[in-house]
Amino acid sequence: MSSIHALANSNSDALTRSAAPLHVFVWPIDPQNPYTVSLYAEMGRDVRVAEFSVLNLRHRHDIWHVHWPEALLNIRNPTLASAKLTAFLAMIDWVSLRGGKIVWTVHNLKAHDELHPRLEVMFYRRFIRRVDGVISLSETALKMALEKFGQLRILPTAIIRHGHYRNQYAQCPPDARSSLGIDSDTRVILFFGEIRGYKNVDVLVRAFRGVQNERAHLLIAGRPKHDALGAAIAKEGARDSRVRLELAYIDPALVGKYFGAADLVVLPYRHILNSGAALLALSFNRPVLVPDLGAMSELTVDFGDDWIRTFSGEIDAAKLESALEWAGRRRPLECPMPQEYLWETIRSQTLSFYRQVMSTR
Template sequence: MDSPSKIIFNPCENKENQYIAILVNGLEKHGYDVNRLDDFLSSMKHFQSIKLLHLNWFENLDDSSATSMWKSYFRKLVVLAAVKFGKKKLVWTMHNRLSHEKKSGELSRALTGKIVSQADAIVIHSEVSRDILRSQYPNLKARVIHIPHPDFVDVYGQMLPESNENKNEKLKLLFIGAIKPYKNIELLTEVVKGFSDSVHLTIAGNPNSEAYRVELQKLAEKVPNISLDLKFIPDAELPSYIHQSDLLILPYSLESSLNSGTVILAFSYGRTVICPRIGTIADLNAGDDVFDYSYEQESEHLKALEKQILKAVTLHQTNPNSLIEKGHRMRDLVLKKNSKQVVTDSLIKLYESLLN
């Protein structure tokens, strides 16, 4: 580019998710001047200098109280109005099928509708998102661009070398990430209770509230084959947590979940997953290297999850190395299909098509 284009990428930093850093660093290396959304209306000069805004999770609202939720909603409406008034290019990334927050769900959906109607382009991380958008917004005019979620290979440090120790122990499952109710931790606890002789589960991450932390501690007290590590896991410790597991287990809800950075994280560090067939899983088309499953009703989720755990236990007992081999093949696959360089190049190509 002749001169740096000033854009807003929101959020432009997130200490809990290197996804943002990967994309922002790629944009800045290419010459984009990446700015914060908070400064968008700081002055007329700055407002006029911004050419494009790219919004992530913008539809999520602060639902800590009714007042906060409505304040959050109206502030975001003001931003959208300013984007329209200033004739700025608008890009939105569709991360979820629905908002995960129950209290603000209806208002969040209304805001999503406004974003979709105004967007020049919508980035999707999985092909199924295209069908969801078309069914929810039949008059959709925005360009829909499929750009995969970037891999996390070496982002949190190098993958630790494998060893042959403890191969005959219990199957070691790991749930890692922000601990929130929609991630079905209670369901996972209930299922693992039935595998006391063959499975050990570690749940690692920071609960979204103190009340939820206490609730999970009470649940785990009754299940001896579960260990809780309810704290924020520093980036530097992630490779070790993943390395100490045989595979990750992520029983997300098919009702709202669509993409998962944690799934990509697991694959990036050589571990496969037990996970519903969300968009991230479907796109990779990995066959037997992933323990994916579907269900029609939430009441069927427990049995579907139980079946995949049993499958993994059987494989672990008959061929202890097989799960690690699957994980390493998944690492190779995301390096090919989710390359950080390809992802950032695709984003830059999209921006340039909108700005030129």
């Protein structure tokens, strides 16, 4: 990432300031997460980006762009989680005292693991009042954020979509199924990604066992967050020979192979706000079954019912069978990617929002 240089002290001339490069501090940039890599990779001369580090706090920043602050609430030790959250808020105060603005992209409205509910309430109450601008990935998520955190209503907000994953991974190889030992005439349902409790993968496996189609095949590819969760899924999967479990980290070079083998991607989540996993499936031109929760209805509007199908309640065999039939219908070979999901659009919108936030007092 590019280094940070001190900006001139004077910021009284708004026009000059709007033309000057913005110095952006980002927490976090994960090299394993194509979302943040793609967002900041080519912002051009208008932005100087620095990845979060304590050393970089020595420099002055115009914007601190925060993603996934709730990740600190997934630390299992409550004392350690509390200490890290306190330090995080103190660093935000330091950036703000030096004139920086805090922009929060709302990926989630709560911590996935829900380990520390009281600490979570206290953290969000303190964090929200430090935020200067909010980016939401969907209209639904913005509405839910404003309802949950009323203080955000007075702030600048923007709806900027989650970008696609095309060109981030090798494309689907033609021998994807044979390389996985799956017959070509099998109907494959795929769950892909890190396995956590709220994603309901054990329920998916149990539901699949009720699918009557003997040519149906369930492929689970991803590393469980906890050993006990992996053991529960393995126990369910062992009861049906049609279930294939790859309970391990999947090398990015192999991602296309798993999507290439799939007829249908299923996200059986108990709760969901936005979904990078759904965008990943669409980027590989695979239809997706998602719960009718959060912003999933917006995906249906944006991509059409050829590519997105929703279900209500808990996933079950009937819903899987119906979705498999739907996935087998003729559709374009390539999923159309709307303009607002293209990274050049997203970068431009993000930069414009930075400028908007910087213009507020």
